[in-house]
Amino acid sequence: MDRIAAAAGVSKRTVYNHFPGKEALFARILEQLWESSVGGVALTYRADQPLAPQLKQLLLQKLLLLGDPNFIDLARVAMAEIIHAPERAREIVGRMDEKEGGLVRWIRAAIADGRLQGVDEDFAGQQLQGLVKSFALWPQIMMGQAPLAEAERERVAESAVAMFLGHYGRGD
Incomplete structure (x- = not known):
């Protein structure tokens, strides 16, 4: 105070x-x-476009959000609240999940279009976010590392897309 x-x-x-x-x-x-914190424009699934560039664009947008100092501050506050007030932490985490929800909506639309296979949308969304956050959130929060540079964001996004579509894609 x-x-x-x-x-x-x-x-x-x-x-x-x-x-x-x-x-x-x-x-x-x-x-x-x-x-x-960086909000970005919600990208919607496009049935007329290849999956890889769409997903890469979504992940690059997410990587920008995760590199935003205000979002990092919010995540740190949420972490502290998880320890001190778990009930309030659930609200914070829920709001963070809402901000990240565009990815799950995209996955859900790709499933409905028959372009992803063997997918539990929530599980796959969490899996994909884990691929990104392991490079672009946790090192910044836990070890004070700088946000990823543009080339690093590209590398993380391309790798995550390749892994995700390699497992769930239907040969788009």
Whole structure:
């Protein structure tokens, strides 16, 4: 609270006058972080296009989100909340999942179009996100590494697409 008041250039009492308590202030901080993180344009599945470039574009968009400092801050806050307040953490993680939901919607549409096989959409979505996050989220959160450079993002996206479509694709 002291750091927030100092950053705002007001007294701690003034901060409390605008928020009924730490919970409300924390919720507003999370909302602010959420709004300022990279949103990107939701890419929709295109039946008339090859799968690989579509999926690569989705993953590159995700990699940009994961490299956004505001998103990294939000993820760190969520991690701390998981430890201190599991019930509030579920809400945070749920909102992060909503932001990541475009990937599962794309997978669901590709399944409906018959272009992916043997796929549980939620499992496959989590699997694909794991391929990306192991390079572009966890090292940044846990070890303070810099976000991936453009060439690294390309490499991660291309590799994840090849692995995913190699397993689930129908020879697009």
